[in-house]
Amino acid sequence: QVQLVESGGGVAQPGRSLRLSCAASGFTFSAYGMHWVRQAPGKGLEWVGGMSYNGSHLNYVDSVKGRFTISRDNSKNTLYLQMNSLRAEDTAVYYCAKSRRAYCSFSTCYGFFDYWGQGTLVTVSS
Amino acid sequence: DIQMTQSPSTLSASVGDRVTITCRASQSISGWLAWYQQKPGKAPKLLIYKASSLEDGVPSRFSGSGSGTEFTLTINSLQPDDFATYYCQQYNTYSWTFGQGTKVEIK
8 A cells, every 4th residue: 555654853953954854655766756745833825836747847935945956766766855044934744745647747747746754854943 | 826715714604404514715716625624633535626516525515606706605404524624725826815714513
């Protein structure tokens, strides 16, 4: 069955970096777009960024552009989120999420998510 | 970016009730809308995509409708397992956005 397991969360000081990982299993990882979605404590969902299955599209929410970088290693079935210059407002549970459709790179094709990980908490505090 | 606005923010209902949640987009998104259910401490679950297509395994009491800028999620005969927070999400453009959520609580 499909499993997505995030790791790498923890406490970081403002301005520091963290790298999150999402280990995928149970499906052909290289065929699907993957995303990161976050949820601040007691708040709603915020899409952070996503990468199409073939890497041809890579997009971020404005608030993280230039600070966060998404990458994927299809040989390891793993998605990454490198977070630099962390701010207090980045404090959230970070979920990785799998696109519903395979072999899609258009926004209307890979932009909704059928499986999510359990999330990993990132706390940015001095 | 496209803004998504849900109403109401909170809804009190009883088991057996019919519940409707509205989601409005700041510009037309055609039918590129998904609905998710989230329970406390859990990851969201996909319910509906393309405005009205029911995800596999989701009970038929859930339905979605709408196009353009106005959409609805309807739950017929609310069940105890349905008390949760519901989010709409547009995927019309490459900057995907969620609504702020609607919490369905027990009356």
